[in-house]
Amino acid sequence: MYEFNFQRPANSDAAIDAQANAEDGQYMAGGQTIIPVLKQRLAMPSDVIDLGAIEDLSGITIADGTVTIGAMTTHTDVATSGDVLGAIPALADLASMIGDPHVRNRGTIGGSIANNDPAADYPAAVLGLGATVHTNQRTIIADEFFTDLFETALDEGELITNVAFPVPDQAAYMKFPNPASRYAIAGVFVSRTGADVRVAVTGAATCVFRAAEMERALAGNFNPDAIEGIGVDGTDFNNDLHASAEYRTHLVSVMAKRAVAKALG
Amino acid sequence: MPTLSMTVNGEQVSGEVEGRTLLVDFLRENLRLTGTHVGCDTSQCGACVVHVDGVSMKSCTMLALHAQGTEVATIEGVANGDTLHPMQEAFRENHGLQCGFCTPGMVMTALALVKDNPDPTDAEVRHGLEGNLCRCTGYQNIVHAILDGAKAMREGAANEGES
Ligand SMILES: Cc1cc2nc3c(=O)[nH]c(=O)nc-3n(C[C@H](O)[C@H](O)[C@H](O)COP(=O)(O)OP(=O)(O)OC[C@H]3O[C@@H](n4cnc5c(N)ncnc54)[C@H](O)[C@@H]3O)c2cc1C
Ligand code: FES
Ligand code: FES
Numbered sequence: 571m572y573e574f575n576f577q578r579p580a581n582s583d584a585a586i587d588a589q590a591n592a593e594d595g596q597y598m599a600g601g602q603t604i605i606p607v608l609k610q611r612l613a614m615p616s617d618v619i620d621l622g623a624i625e626d627l628s629g630i631t632i633a634d635g636t637v638t639i640g641a642m643t644t645h646t647d648v649a650t651s652g653d654v655l656g657a658i659p660a661l662a663d664l665a666s667m668i669g670d671p672h673v674r675n676r677g678t679i680g681g682s683i684a685n686n687d688p689a690a691d692y693p694a695a696v697l698g699l700g701a702t703v704h705t706n707q708r709t710i711i712a713d714e715f716f717t718d719l720f721e722t723a724l725d726e727g728e729l730i731t732n733v734a735f736p737v738p739d740q741a742a743y744m745k746f747p748n749p750a751s752r753y754a755i756a757g758v759f760v761s762r763t764g765a766d767v768r769v770a771v772t773g774a775a776t777c778v779f780r781a782a783e784m785e786r787a788l789a790g791n792f793n794p795d796a797i798e799g800i801g802v803d804g805t806d807f808n809n810d811l812h813a814s815a816e817y818r819t820h821l822v823s824v825m826a827k828r829a830v831a832k833a834l835g
Numbered sequence: 836m837p838t839l840s841m842t843v844n845g846e847q848v849s850g851e852v853e854g855r856t857l858l859v860d861f862l863r864e865n866l867r868l869t870g871t872h873v874g875c876d877t878s879q880c881g882a883c884v885v886h887v888d889g890v891s892m893k894s895c896t897m898l899a900l901h902a903q904g905t906e907v908a909t910i911e912g913v914a915n916g917d918t919l920h921p922m923q924e925a926f927r928e929n930h931g932l933q934c935g936f937c938t939p940g941m942v943m944t945a946l947a948l949v950k951d952n953p954d955p956t957d958a959e960v961r962h963g964l965e966g967n968l969c970r971c972t973g974y975q976n977i978v979h980a981i982l983d984g985a986k987a988m989r990e991g992a993a994n995e996g997e998s
Contacts, residue, residue, distance in 0.1 A: 605897070605898070671963055672944070
């Protein structure tokens with residue numbers, strides 16, 4: 571790691587100021603992505619602005635059919651929250667499948683979606699539930715948040731404060747994990763709220779995306795049979811040592827059907 | 836350089852560190868607590884697992900300054916003098932180690948797992964070990980050891996309750 575100046579502000583305003591005043595300030599949440607990146611010397615921030623002491627960035631609240639999760643809430647806290655288990659069990663289930671217990675004890679929802687790893691799990695839930703990302707400046711709907719490989723709609727220095735998830739009628743997540751890292755080789759999040767169905771796919775392409783044809787078929791008939799034979803176009807899918815694009819295309823169909831079956835209980 | 840203070844295995848410690856100093860390096864280099872191992876330094880293997888305020892973490896993937904003011908527990912604090920902790924004893928009894936390199940992380944992971952779930956199933960133990968790699972044993976005996984260690988800890992707790 572290159573040297574950096576470590577700052578640990580006590581509140582969000584101080585963090586935003588510290589970032590703005592630094593030559594090249596980088597936020598750190600749980601460090602589960604950024605520390606490995608710094609070790610590889612792929613980033614060289616002048617200042618690391620640690621968000622760990624900012625109490626109001628973590629925690630889970632439920633009101634008016636919306637579950638709001640603070641950016642610094644760990645995967646373990648989401649996986650074991652009685653509120654999340656009660657309102658959106660699929661979200662707790664997804665969090666419990668991320669990485670391993672030690673990573674879940676430090677990794678955060680804000681860090682995961684800000685990073686937008688193509689194989690990360692949370693982007694599938696955020697897009698698959700039509701969540702809203704709140705920052706210090708504005709609100710960003712899920713459909714506009716994840717823009718490209720490791721790219722989001724966040725501006726330089728913009729701080730995620732929380733993510734608001736509307737409670738669906740039914741939802742589930744299924745992933746085919748990489749056996750070593752547990753990252754998704756392909757993962758599918760499905761949700762149904764009334765006649766509105768969302769299907770979000772992670773791991774398969776450069777960025778999480780919605781499978782529109784599957785959504786249409788499931789809106790008419792929310793059943794695994796409805797998407798039998800309806801695949802996704804995998805022409806541009808990731809093709810790497812973990813899986814070929816062709817295999818990922820196949821996995822998306824299988825995971826989608828299993829997710830619908832799981833959502834039906 | 837920033838000054839850091841924390842409790843390690845019940846003792847108050849402090850030292851000067853750089854912002855970039857990892858917790859595992861502070862433990863091994865400054866405090867000479869070399870029981871916590873570095874197997875990969877890439878967040879994969881879990882040989883470096885310690886408890887921070889009772890929660891298991893990979894000490895190679897956190898900064899020493901993240902542990903400011905916390906209570907850290909490492910493998911050195913697990914035994915009671917020369918008497919092994921029941922979980923360590925279970926690893927010995929079950930041949931849950933060969934070279935022993937992964938063992939500190941395995942034991943610390945097992946203790947965190949049993950704290951949350953005193954009577955885990957075989958499948959729950961395997962799920963709990965997803966962040967810990969062992970190149971020797973094939974995991975089978977590690978799983979047996981953790982199930983046995985958990986049982987011994989439950990019995991120990993029950994006996995304490997009676998006396
Ligand atoms: C061994 C291992 C296995 C893993 N397996 C999985 C897996 O199976 N599935 C999965 O989804 N993930 C997995 N992860 C990643 C994990 O989920 C982390 O949550 C993720 O890496 C983000 O880490 P973090 O929250 O600690 O953020 P950091 O690493 O601290 O930060 C990540 C990025 O987000 C930025 N950032 C953080 N917080 C904010 C904020 N509030 N506002 C704006 N920007 C912010 C930082 O500046 C940085 O660029 C794994 C990680 C490891 C090490
Ligand atoms: S040394 Fe920390 S995970 Fe391998
Ligand atoms: S006993 Fe050798 S690595 Fe596990």
